[in-house]
Amino acid sequence: xxxxxxxxxxxxxxxxENATMNxxxxxxxxxxxxxxxxxxxxxxxxxxxxxxxREKHSGRLRVTLDTSKKSSSLLITASRAADTASYFCxxxxxGGSNYKLTFGKGTLLTVNP
Amino acid sequence: NAGVTQTPKxxxxxxxxxxxxxxxxxMNHEYMSWYRxxxxxxxxxxxxxxxxxxxxxxxxxNGYNVSRSTTxxxxxxxxxxxxxxxxxxxxxxxxxxxxxxxxxxGPGTRLTVL
Numbered sequence: 001x002x003x004x005x006x007x008x009x010x011x012x013x014x015x016x017e018n019a020t021m022n023x024x025x026x027x028x029x030x031x032x033x034x035x036x037x038x039x040x041x042x043x044x045x046x047x048x049x050x051x052x053x054r055e056k057h058s059g060r061l062r063v064t065l066d067t068s069k070k071s072s073s074l075l076i077t078a079s080r081a082a083d084t085a086s087y088f089c090x091x092x093x094x095g096g097s098n099y100k101l102t103f104g105k106g107t108l109l110t111v112n113p
Numbered sequence: 114n115a116g117v118t119q120t121p122k123x124x125x126x127x128x129x130x131x132x133x134x135x136x137x138x139x140m141n142h143e144y145m146s147w148y149r150x151x152x153x154x155x156x157x158x159x160x161x162x163x164x165x166x167x168x169x170x171x172x173x174x175n176g177y178n179v180s181r182s183t184t185x186x187x188x189x190x191x192x193x194x195x196x197x198x199x200x201x202x203x204x205x206x207x208x209x210x211x212x213x214x215x216x217x218x219g220p221g222t223r224l225t226v227l
Contacts (some may be wrong), residue, residue: 030212042117042203042218043156050213088155092212099144099163099210100171105155 023089136204
């Protein structure tokens, strides 16, 4: 079964507004990654946060991780029309002998000009 | 670098046919994997490899075979296509075999099984 679940499933905002997406997961993880997928394309890595980190920034992106609640959030500030895409969280859970990265179902973000 | 390449981009098969989806990377990555993406289901891991000669099953391996004879190539074989295998297939690779490495994705293969 999939490890991460994003919320909301869809989000529509105006250009310039901030967008917040959440990810919840079920078991202990080593790290959590966020990816973006533009329509009809492959996924592109955005940011990785380790289990011992609480917050990380990259440009207009801010990611937080709360391991006690098994959740993460991705904040995109001052959104642009080009940010329109699906956003996925992916977790590398700490159990098992081999590395497996499992993805959630994604949040579809629409930024209206 | 071309990154991760996948061929073909589109394919239509009849039920029972077999075919191979090709995936190659030129970044000398150890880890390669195959995912399928279905509407409302996100990405599900089919098979993965932590190096040449080593493969393992993911979440949804039934109906698919893989092999990894070289570092660069990781083909996915559909043995006897079924309509339930209609999906978009993504190949991905990463430098290392731990979750601390970002995945690089190919552009995908859109497969329809009639």
